[in-house]
Amino acid sequence: MRTITFGEALREALHEEMERDETVFVMGEDVITHGGPYKVTQGIAERFPGRIFETPIAEAGIVGVAVGAAMAGMNPVVEIMYLDFITCAMDEVVNQAAKMRYMTGGQASVPMVIRLPCGAGRMLAAQHSQIMESWFMHVPGVQVVVPSTPGDAKGLLKTAVRSPDPVMFFEYKRTYTSKGEVPEEEYTIPFGQADIKREGEDATIVAIGPMVQKSLEAAVLLEDDGYDVEVVDPRTLSPLDSETICESVRRTGRAVVCGEDSSFAGATSEIAAIIGENCFGDLKAPVVRVGSPHVPMPFSPELVKHVVPEVPNITAAVDRVMS
Amino acid sequence: MSLSVELCKTMYKDMWRIRLFEEEANRQAILGNVMGALHMYCGEEAVAVGVCANLRKDDYVLGTHRSHGHCLAKGADARLMMAELFGKATGTCAGKGGSMHIADFSLNMLGANGIVGAGIAPATGAALASKMRGTDQVSVCFFGDGAAARGTFHEGIGLGSLWKLPVVYVCENNQYQQWVPRMNVAVLDSVSDMAGAYAIPGVSVNGQDSVEVYEVAREAINRARKGGGPSLIEARTYRFYGHSLGDEQQYRSTEEVEGWKTDRDPIKTLHSFMVDRQWLTDQEDADIQDEVKDEIASAVKFAEDSPFPEPYNVTTDVLAPAQEVG
Numbered sequence: 298m299r300t301i302t303f304g305e306a307l308r309e310a311l312h313e314e315m316e317r318d319e320t321v322f323v324m325g326e327d328v329i330t331h332g333g334p335y336k337v338t339q340g341i342a343e344r345f346p347g348r349i350f351e352t353p354i355a356e357a358g359i360v361g362v363a364v365g366a367a368m369a370g371m372n373p374v375v376e377i378m379y380l381d382f383i384t385c386a387m388d389e390v391v392n393q394a395a396k397m398r399y400m401t402g403g404q405a406s407v408p409m410v411i412r413l414p415c416g417a418g419r420m421l422a423a424q425h426s427q428i429m430e431s432w433f434m435h436v437p438g439v440q441v442v443v444p445s446t447p448g449d450a451k452g453l454l455k456t457a458v459r460s461p462d463p464v465m466f467f468e469y470k471r472t473y474t475s476k477g478e479v480p481e482e483e484y485t486i487p488f489g490q491a492d493i494k495r496e497g498e499d500a501t502i503v504a505i506g507p508m509v510q511k512s513l514e515a516a517v518l519l520e521d522d523g524y525d526v527e528v529v530d531p532r533t534l535s536p537l538d539s540e541t542i543c544e545s546v547r548r549t550g551r552a553v554v555c556g557e558d559s560s561f562a563g564a565t566s567e568i569a570a571i572i573g574e575n576c577f578g579d580l581k582a583p584v585v586r587v588g589s590p591h592v593p594m595p596f597s598p599e600l601v602k603h604v605v606p607e608v609p610n611i612t613a614a615v616d617r618v619m620s
Numbered sequence: 621m622s623l624s625v626e627l628c629k630t631m632y633k634d635m636w637r638i639r640l641f642e643e644e645a646n647r648q649a650i651l652g653n654v655m656g657a658l659h660m661y662c663g664e665e666a667v668a669v670g671v672c673a674n675l676r677k678d679d680y681v682l683g684t685h686r687s688h689g690h691c692l693a694k695g696a697d698a699r700l701m702m703a704e705l706f707g708k709a710t711g712t713c714a715g716k717g718g719s720m721h722i723a724d725f726s727l728n729m730l731g732a733n734g735i736v737g738a739g740i741a742p743a744t745g746a747a748l749a750s751k752m753r754g755t756d757q758v759s760v761c762f763f764g765d766g767a768a769a770r771g772t773f774h775e776g777i778g779l780g781s782l783w784k785l786p787v788v789y790v791c792e793n794n795q796y797q798q799w800v801p802r803m804n805v806a807v808l809d810s811v812s813d814m815a816g817a818y819a820i821p822g823v824s825v826n827g828q829d830s831v832e833v834y835e836v837a838r839e840a841i842n843r844a845r846k847g848g849g850p851s852l853i854e855a856r857t858y859r860f861y862g863h864s865l866g867d868e869q870q871y872r873s874t875e876e877v878e879g880w881k882t883d884r885d886p887i888k889t890l891h892s893f894m895v896d897r898q899w900l901t902d903q904e905d906a907d908i909q910d911e912v913k914d915e916i917a918s919a920v921k922f923a924e925d926s927p928f929p930e931p932y933n934v935t936t937d938v939l940a941p942a943q944e945v946g
Contacts, residue, residue: 358778365742388772393733
């Protein structure tokens with residue numbers, strides 16, 4: 298199978314969905330002239346004139362416009378340059394997009410995707426490196442999608458565009474250039490379906506976003522210790538495929554939950570709680586979370602090293618649940 | 621539709637529909653049948669009817685937390701609205717929205733809104749949808765003078781102007797931001813003066829005069845429909861009731877309120893306008909009011925007789941029912 302980057306996979310998904318459905322359009326800052334900060338929207342203006350809108354710096358306006366366009370039958374895909382800036386449009390996401398269907402008794406449909414470049418890695422410090430998945434997991438009415446591979450990114454973005462409800466689509470910045478296999482033929486990946494990225498018998502690692510790749514690397518190292526670990530990628534955090542996660546944990550009896558975000562009240566907290574509630578009788582050790590400490594992202598690389606969890610944090614956590 | 625006897629009678633009747641619907645809703649709230657917030661539109665009726673008289677069924681309207689008038693003027697069914705205020709399953713929003721979230725998508729009334737200024741960008745978005753589809757639908761966003769202080773006003777109107785969208789921004793300046801006189805917290809007296817910052821036409825109009833509102837809105841809506849871009853209309857108006865139910869209104873005098881009710885009631889204003897031109901007889905006036913009273917009585921009966929939602933409805937409409945995507 299051919300190999301392309303995460304960014305290219307997203308771009309392909311956008312082009313294909315715009316080709317398929319003429320109500321799909323793109324909106325965001327710098328999306329035409331610069332092709333977006335990570336070039337995902339490159340080429341759209343040439344191929345789909347009139348269906349990409351470069352905006353002033355006005356996140357609340359952009360997302361609010363998308364909500365209205367979506368309610369009026371269009372299908373906007375918004376790019377927020379850095380996830381951190383979505384805080385400027387929280388009302389539009391939380392009080393408007395998320396609640397319209399419910400508040401109107403099912404009359405409203407808000408089919409929109411908000412693409413969110415997120416996470417650490419480019420020395421951009423506290424206001425350009427956040428993750429915030431759990432903020433949106435907590436809001437009923439929005440879906441939270443976190444692809445970890447180019448193949449998943451394409452299939453999930455296509456599903457996101459076709460979803461009749463709002464989607465927060467998390468794209469970890471360091472992942473854009475990573476490569477992976479992406480089928481050339483048409484495919485989509487359903488929401489709420491976790492993927493077992495590696496099968497194993499001794500412990501389950503549930504890993505979010507870039508922690509999937511790190512967990513796969515950790516799994517190879519752990520083989521030397523004689524541990525055969527399973528790696529489960531939820532792919533969507535809301536809806537969350539609790540069934541696949543719990544089924545794996547019941548089988549292995551041990552669970553490590555990994556995310557790059559703070560473990561405190563984070564996505565990993567929710568997954569750990571679900572495992573605790575549903576698999577207590579099968580657990581041979583307490584669930585362990587791997588994540589960042591509860592601090593803003595610092596600037597200095599020497600400090601960042603102590604924030605973003607890496608492979609050794611995962612192997613140490615597996616050692617803990619195995620001992 | 622140009623100004624005519626028929627149009628005036630429609631506006632007159634619609635103002636009575638709004639007035640009596642709300643007075644009844646207020647009474648039902650005191651009886652305990654209507655719960656939660658009830659923001660009364662009484663006194664501002666000329667704005668909703670004057671603007672909506674220019675709209676087609678497929679034009680979009682977005683409202684505020686004070687939107688009973690916008691819904692009724694757009695043609696919403698008083699029975700379904702009253703049922704919604706009662707929290708019944710037959711309500712416009714199946715009992716999930718209440719007064720602040722009434723919407724009727726069959727009329728492209730895309731919703732009242734509990735957040736001040738939150739409809740401005742979505743109305744702009746609906747206008748973007750019309751423009752992209754190549755239809756000549758117009759979007760109208762009603763909002764209060766308080767919303768003009770919000771960033772959404774700036775961002776929403778800025779985008780509407782940038783893309784020359786078919787949208788009309790209608791500010792209902794009722795002179796109070798909740799419990800605060802507007803000029804205690806605003807710099808510009810006239811919201812329409814802000815239009816210049818967005819390079820769009822801005823005009824202030826007597827919001828107690830439905831004919832004047834109609835004429836000004838007509839020009840703005842026609843311009844939008846023909847591709848001329850957005851406009852900002854400030855309707856200077858007044859709310860006869862407090863901000864919401866139970867407001868003691870210590871921020872204004874009884875004399876002030878009574879003065880507006882006596883001299884500047886929009887229903888009286890249109891009544892005089894029509895009587896002066898011999899466009900309305902006493903008999904016709906009585907007939908219109910009787911019809912509206914019947915409509916509101918039937919709305920209450922419908923609401924009373926309707927069932928409450930079932931417990932399972934708590935979890936429906938969060939997302940669309942699961943469907944195969946692919």
